[in-house]
Amino acid sequence: MHFSVSLRILGLLLALFSVTMLPPLLIAVLNDDDTVTGFISAFSITLLSGATLWLPLRGVKRDLQIRDGFLVTALFWTVLGLFGALPFGLTASLNMSVTDAIFESVSGLTTTGATVLTGLDNMPASILLYRQMLQWLGGIGIIVVAVAVLPMLGIGGMQLYRAETPGPSKDSKLTPRITETAKALFTVYLALTVLCAGAYGLAGMSGFDAVCHAFATVAIGGFSTHDASMGYFESDAIYLISSLFMLISALNIGLHFTAFRRRSVLGYWEDSEARFFLSAMAVCVAITCAYLVFSQTLDLEESVVHGLFQAVSITTTTGFATQNFAVWPGFLPMMLLMFSFMGGCVGSTGGGIKAMRLMLIYKQGIRELKQLVHPHAIIPLKVGNRRVEATVVSAVWSFFAVYTFAFIVIMLVLMATGLDFMTAFSAVAAALNNLGPGLGSVAANYGEVSDFAKSVLCFAMLLGRLEVFTLLVLFTPMFWRN
Numbered sequence: 001m002h003f004s005v006s007l008r009i010l011g012l013l014l015a016l017f018s019v020t021m022l023p024p025l026l027i028a029v030l031n032d033d034d035t036v037t038g039f040i041s042a043f044s045i046t047l048l049s050g051a052t053l054w055l056p057l058r059g060v061k062r063d064l065q066i067r068d069g070f071l072v073t074a075l076f077w078t079v080l081g082l083f084g085a086l087p088f089g090l091t092a093s094l095n096m097s098v099t100d101a102i103f104e105s106v107s108g109l110t111t112t113g114a115t116v117l118t119g120l121d122n123m124p125a126s127i128l129l130y131r132q133m134l135q136w137l138g139g140i141g142i143i144v145v146a147v148a149v150l151p152m153l154g155i156g157g158m159q160l161y162r163a164e165t166p167g168p169s170k171d172s173k174l175t176p177r178i179t180e181t182a183k184a185l186f187t188v189y190l191a192l193t194v195l196c197a198g199a200y201g202l203a204g205m206s207g208f209d210a211v212c213h214a215f216a217t218v219a220i221g222g223f224s225t226h227d228a229s230m231g232y233f234e235s236d237a238i239y240l241i242s243s244l245f246m247l248i249s250a251l252n253i254g255l256h257f258t259a260f261r262r263r264s265v266l267g268y269w270e271d272s273e274a275r276f277f278l279s280a281m282a283v284c285v286a287i288t289c290a291y292l293v294f295s296q297t298l299d300l301e302e303s304v305v306h307g308l309f310q311a312v313s314i315t316t317t318t319g320f321a322t323q324n325f326a327v328w329p330g331f332l333p334m335m336l337l338m339f340s341f342m343g344g345c346v347g348s349t350g351g352g353i354k355a356m357r358l359m360l361i362y363k364q365g366i367r368e369l370k371q372l373v374h375p376h377a378i379i380p381l382k383v384g385n386r387r388v389e390a391t392v393v394s395a396v397w398s399f400f401a402v403y404t405f406a407f408i409v410i411m412l413v414l415m416a417t418g419l420d421f422m423t424a425f426s427a428v429a430a431a432l433n434n435l436g437p438g439l440g441s442v443a444a445n446y447g448e449v450s451d452f453a454k455s456v457l458c459f460a461m462l463l464g465r466l467e468v469f470t471l472l473v474l475f476t477p478m479f480w481r482n
Contacts, residue, residue: 002060002062004060006072011054021087027126033126035087035126073466081458084105103458108134110464110465112222114438114446114461120225135219139189140189188256197214205233209233217246240308243309246318249350255267273359284339314340315342326440333439342358360393361400403468423439423440426442427440427449
């Protein structure tokens, strides 16, 4: 493992990240608000820190090992979360503590969408734009984006890409070269953002709101420029557009690239994970809408529109809201929260365990039942027409076991801080699945949670964003052995 190379890359990426503070700074200057000083200071500190790390090591030329990729990925997301908090902490009018600023930054970058802020409707536009940009960058994964740039600077990117996208991905490379793969992912991501913003604008949003909410929608983030979230707009057209783009963004981005390249949508139907995800989504939507109608919570039209929107928003781990789903009757709030454990598909911006893993666990369960009936039969586990290797199934079960263990431990820690069971359970689910809104005391925001609990939740958000193993592997002794 080469620490000099890792620090060099970290410095370069920090310097690149500082550039993301310039658009909000421009907005702050144009509006002459009180965030100008905060953004200038944050930009200067981030750029200087990045340059300090990079300049002394700029001549180091070594190939990255896989352990270097894991280290850079975990370090960068952690360090970026800290530096991303600077504009919040250095803006006096926000009156945010260090912990709150870091929580907001990590929540944005991990596309969780949990917030400690209130009064968004009267907040400076520069801060609102910055929050949305954090989610947009977090959605694509700034390291995956940087893979397209780093090779030109003499830094290989394949190790970073593997560390950023762990899991049972079907095709780790869409194109022959990793640089082209990163460019393809970014192009699709940018195209979806532009289309989403345009659709929002045509549906009645202002230009600023359309861009900001497109950032959060395609990133499966959930931050909004209004306290009432999507409910502020009171427009069925906006709700339906948002639902559509949340679904699209929760699918594997590689499928969109393939569909465009082949000029055919058949790839979506042929993909086993996409079918499984959309089927589960249809079940969730149907149950939600039907229960809202039969419980007379809403009338028929509102049940369909709000039921569809909230089911899609929570299941895809976006976290937008048109209504406070936490007060819906019966089992609905808990059911929606449980669906968020699935999240999106592998290779999407969604959080959660991922539909592919749950599909493999389901298929393995069916296979075991068949094996009980026919103990001597050879029953292979297949996804589509391809046989799934036992090592892949073993890895999925290992992930599920570690995920469950981490969930229980973090929940118990939160309960030890004084949170009740429902609040602790939903807060961990919302953080680990990168969902955002929870139930109980964290249904609206996380402002009343203790600083220690927020710190624990920040760790859970990073754990979820990096899909558990990428972060936890750093805590194993064997990782640091030569």
